[in-house]
Amino acid sequence: MRDPVSRAARMIPPSGIRRFFDLVQTMDDVISLGVGEPDFSTPWKAIDACMVALEQGQTSYTSNRGMPALREQIADDLARDFGLCYDPETEMIITTGVSEGLDIAIRAVTDPGDEVLVAQPSYVSYAPCVTLAGGVPVPVPCLERDRFRLVPDQLTERVTPRTKALIMNFPNNPTGGVMTASDLKAVADVVEDHDLVLLSDEVYSELSYEQAHVPAATIGTLRERTITLNGFSKAYAMTGWRIGYLCAPPELADAALKIHQYVMLCAPSMGQVAALAALRSAKAEKDAMIEAYRLRRNLFVEGLNRAGLVCHMPEGAFYAFPSIESTGLTDVEFAEQLLAEEHVAVVPGSVFGEGGAGHVRCAYAVSHEDLVEAVNRIERFIASLADRPALAIEARQPVT
Amino acid sequence: MEIMNATDTTLVHLLEENSRIPTPELAAMLGVPAAEVEERIRTLQAEGVIRRFTAIVDRSSSGQAEVSAIIELKVSPERDHGYDRLAERIARFEEVRSVRLITGTYDLHVLVTGRDMQEIARFVSEHIAPMERIRETATHIIMKSYKENGTLMLGRDGGGERQPFSF
Structure with missing residues (x-):
């Protein structure tokens, strides 16, 4: 039989931490800081609105672009909160999570052989989606010394005549880094000079703790070449509902819409109903969750630093990204041994691409009690490393 | 107490949710020294803002x-x-x-x-x-009681099956 699997499917890497899953299955007291989702349930008003809609039989397809009322509400909120104006009729698509938005956006702009810059560390799907679209992902590191921001020098070094687009995500998963207006301006200059399309994943926009989030499309004339992606999963604790949205100028939105029509038809109708209810009536619940994340962040980062890891204060999202280099272990070794010995699950930073090695991602969207216990276990783990210097030194030997 | 500042407001909210959070943890969350947390709690009690620490029992x-x-x-x-x-x-x-x-x-x-x-x-x-x-x-x-003082009395929330890892 000839090879039944496509080259593209072969080319994309499998999940980097499959064996971690297998190890977790053997334990019953794992504290997982490995999950990129809120520990809260969706605000009840959204759930209740969805149940009412289901009882009324609202179970049909919606318009391809998504329910008009939801698009109008999103447009109003973006204009009010960020001064970001999109026409809900021609410049917006409700997507099945930001994941689908990313996929159709990447496919809408990428020709075979096009290079797409991917600011890393990043969410794991960007580069594989570029590959699946026939493009060539080009990692651009956001370094700890730059507070995990994207700086123009790193970009210009990697731009070639084949470069078509840049994908970035701020506030960032996994680093918690954010971009100020002036940081964005510097990136905008490079993007415009080289005539690139910008794909800006802003799903953590509500989770910006020190300053108001600045959408990339509000900078200079970036709007005309930017696809903004956002969704309800993080801010409204709605991961399982799979509702996101894509905003772009009509030409780009139309291109994405064609792909969306063929592969998705429309986002789930019940999720759209819940998302609309969340926007209209769950602001207090959302704000309370964000305040809880901020306080947990303070608690957790203080605990990590006390435990002996170097951790910058993440300004957004709900991840801490401590350096574990002081332990002498690689990030994969650290994560494996921490899980095996103390039953705390974290994600090795190298999974998130360039600039991630030597760090681990810890999601602090877990209960107060679990966070405190996780810090205790991490502290004990690091202390145990000090008692076995031979191991640590061995781990530091270069591979020959 | 004339006016509670932002730190007091957050502190009261945290204690209303869980009055057993140890002082060092409150201090880390609020970004102030532990001694200051103790002092603020004493003042809030003296001023009658916090009346009593108690438990919600089902x-x-x-x-x-x-x-x-x-x-x-x-x-x-x-x-x-x-x-x-x-x-x-x-x-x-x-x-x-x-x-x-x-x-x-x-x-x-x-x-x-x-x-x-x-x-x-x-x-x-x-x-x-x-x-x-x-x-x-x-x-x-x-x-039958379904909710007391903001706390659901419905048995413990299942919360679905959270995966140990996601990206």
Whole structure:
């Protein structure tokens, strides 16, 4: 039989931490800081609105672009909160999570052989989606010394005549880094000079703790070449509902819409109903969750630093990204041994691409009690490393 | 306490959610020294903002049965004192968990607990109903509690099956 699997499917890497899953299955007291989702349930008003809609039989397809009322509400909120104006009729698509938005956006702009810059560390799907679209992902590191921001020098070094687009995500998963207006301006200059399309994943926009989030499309004339992606999963604790949205100028939105029509038809109708209810009536619940994340962040980062890891204060999202280099272990070794010995699950930073090695991602969207216990276990783990210097030194030997 | 600042407001909110969070953890969350947290809590107590640290108990899970009743009272207000003197007299009984002045058909809303229904009936008929100025009472036995002080009493939330890892 000839090879039944496509080259593209072969080319994309499998999940980097499959064996971690297998190890977790053997334990019953794992504290997982490995999950990129809120520990809260969706605000009840959204759930209740969805149940009412289901009882009324609202179970049909919606318009391809998504329910008009939801698009109008999103447009109003973006204009009010960020001064970001999109026409809900021609410049917006409700997507099945930001994941689908990313996929159709990447496919809408990428020709075979096009290079797409991917600011890393990043969410794991960007580069594989570029590959699946026939493009060539080009990692651009956001370094700890730059507070995990994207700086123009790193970009210009990697731009070639084949470069078509840049994908970035701020506030960032996994680093918690954010971009100020002036940081964005510097990136905008490079993007415009080289005539690139910008794909800006802003799903953590509500989770910006020190300053108001600045959408990339509000900078200079970036709007005309930017696809903004956002969704309800993080801010409204709605991961399982799979509702996101894509905003772009009509030409780009139309291109994405064609792909969306063929592969998705429309986002789930019940999720759209819940998302609309969340926007209209769950602001207090959302704000309370964000305040809880901020306080947990303070608690957790203080605990990590006390435990002996170097951790910058993440300004957004709900991840801490401590350096574990002081332990002498690689990030994969650290994560494996921490899980095996103390039953705390974290994600090795190298999974998130360039600039991630030597760090681990810890999601602090877990209960107060679990966070405190996780810090205790991490502290004990690091202390145990000090008692076995031979191991640590061995781990530091270069591979020959 | 004239005005609570932002730190006090957050501190009170945290303690309302969970009054057993150790001081060092509160300090880390608020970004202030532990000694300052202690001092703020002392001040909040002294000023009467924080009245008491307590626990929310689900009697149906504790195995120690207890009966509660809501008693609504129609009251003739007193010249110069309105409802206050009578309400305070009622509030001083051990059996009384809360007393509130309300709008609507009745004037006072009283929550009473006892070991069983007889005890509540006796308490109401012996101590509350005969009070002067009480014109009418309506007693509602609480059959089941679904939420107390903002805490659901529905058994523990399943929360679905969270994956150990996602990106």
